[in-house]
Amino acid sequence: MPEPAFTVVDLGGTTLRTARYNVRTGTLGNIRRTATDGMARHPGLSEAKLQGRVAGQLAELTAEAVARHRSTAVAVAFAGPVTADGRVVTAPTVWGKRGEPLPLRLLLEDRLGIPVVVVNDLTAAVWRYVGSADDPPFCLITVSSGIGSKVYRAGEVLLDPQGHGGELGHWTCDPSPQAPLCDCGGRGHLGGIASGRGVLAAARRAAVADPGGYARSRLAAAAPDPEQLDNRMLADAVRAGDAFSTTVLRGGLAHLAAAITSVFTSIGVRRYVLMGGFALAIGPRYAQLLTAELERAGCFGLAAEEIREMVVLGEPDDDHGLIGAGRLLAARSAARQAVTVA
Numbered sequence: 001m002p003e004p005a006f007t008v009v010d011l012g013g014t015t016l017r018t019a020r021y022n023v024r025t026g027t028l029g030n031i032r033r034t035a036t037d038g039m040a041r042h043p044g045l046s047e048a049k050l051q052g053r054v055a056g057q058l059a060e061l062t063a064e065a066v067a068r069h070r071s072t073a074v075a076v077a078f079a080g081p082v083t084a085d086g087r088v089v090t091a092p093t094v095w096g097k098r099g100e101p102l103p104l105r106l107l108l109e110d111r112l113g114i115p116v117v118v119v120n121d122l123t124a125a126v127w128r129y130v131g132s133a134d135d136p137p138f139c140l141i142t143v144s145s146g147i148g149s150k151v152y153r154a155g156e157v158l159l160d161p162q163g164h165g166g167e168l169g170h171w172t173c174d175p176s177p178q179a180p181l182c183d184c185g186g187r188g189h190l191g192g193i194a195s196g197r198g199v200l201a202a203a204r205r206a207a208v209a210d211p212g213g214y215a216r217s218r219l220a221a222a223a224p225d226p227e228q229l230d231n232r233m234l235a236d237a238v239r240a241g242d243a244f245s246t247t248v249l250r251g252g253l254a255h256l257a258a259a260i261t262s263v264f265t266s267i268g269v270r271r272y273v274l275m276g277g278f279a280l281a282i283g284p285r286y287a288q289l290l291t292a293e294l295e296r297a298g299c300f301g302l303a304a305e306e307i308r309e310m311v312v313l314g315e316p317d318d319d320h321g322l323i324g325a326g327r328l329l330a331a332r333s334a335a336r337q338a339v340t341v342a
Contacts, residue, residue, distance in 0.1 A: 010321035013093030021326030050095035075329040077124035077321035081163035086118035125320035144276035194252035196278030217244035235281035257293035275314035
């Protein structure tokens with residue numbers, strides 16, 4: 001008899017991944033990746049056409065995966081706000097800012113004939129780090145091309161039914177008229193300043209403002225022209241202790257530390273798990289520098305040694321959404337079974 005399995009899907013702006021989640025072992029298998037059929041591949045198409053292409057691609061690939069996996073349910077981690085009933089509100093990185101809300105859960109259940117759960121990708125990722133409902137609260141923060149966050153407390157991710165919450169990346173931390181633009185179109189958002197993309201832009205600006213400092217930095221050897229810089233070069237330089245690169249990064253980290261301090265002072269969360277390509281590429285040095293900024297800012301009521309225990313790194317892979325989606329679906333299935341038995 002085959003192991004009980006779910007099909008889990010992680011749909012992002014560039015990549016759509018499917019995998020088989022073994023319910024008994026909590027492990028992934030049969031992972032397949034393909035380019036998302038959205039705006040990254042078809043930048044000239046309208047939001048309506050892109051939405052149709054992505055929805056069709058998702059339904060087709062998920063149906064194929066369900067047949068391969070012989071799965072009994074599906075969980076989708078989606079890169080955008082999702083309501084409690086599985087409706088995608090918007091998807092700026094997938095089909096653009098002005099797409100209409102999409103009842104994705106209902107569409108997939110009609111196509112597949114089995115239960116489907118659709119949640120935000122970070123909401124799914126949270127569940128990778130949940131041991132039990134009694135776990136202390138924590139905030140998962142991803143630092144990659146943008147910044148996202150979700151808070152877990154008392155067995156649930158803190159969101160309202162319309163999917164609002166956990167959007168630290170769109171907190172306005174710089175209200176000045178010349179503040180950097182965010183991908184959403186807003187100005188001075190945390191994601192536009194402290195994300196990998198934001199820090200890279202800051203490094204290029206710093207190179208123009210201080211050409212001598214840039215010439216003496218490790219970055220200049222990798223990219224004599226600052227416009228040739230990329231995040232890999234920047235991460236390598238920070239890990240190596242390059243002063244110029246570290247100073248630029250600290251500028252963004254000061255804002256991220258302020259955001260974390262506001263979460264702590266408002267709801268008392270004391271554990272922050274970092275994931276995302278940029279943060280994990282720098283690794284322990286990133287957590288170390290962020291912790292230093294938190295100590296400098298202070299967290300009301302906490303001693304320095306307590307602040308030093310707040311930030312930890314997540315697992316160094318990109319399976320957060322897939323594993324988390326499987327664990328979330330397993331938890332919900334177990335809860336439904338318990339209610340049925342009762």
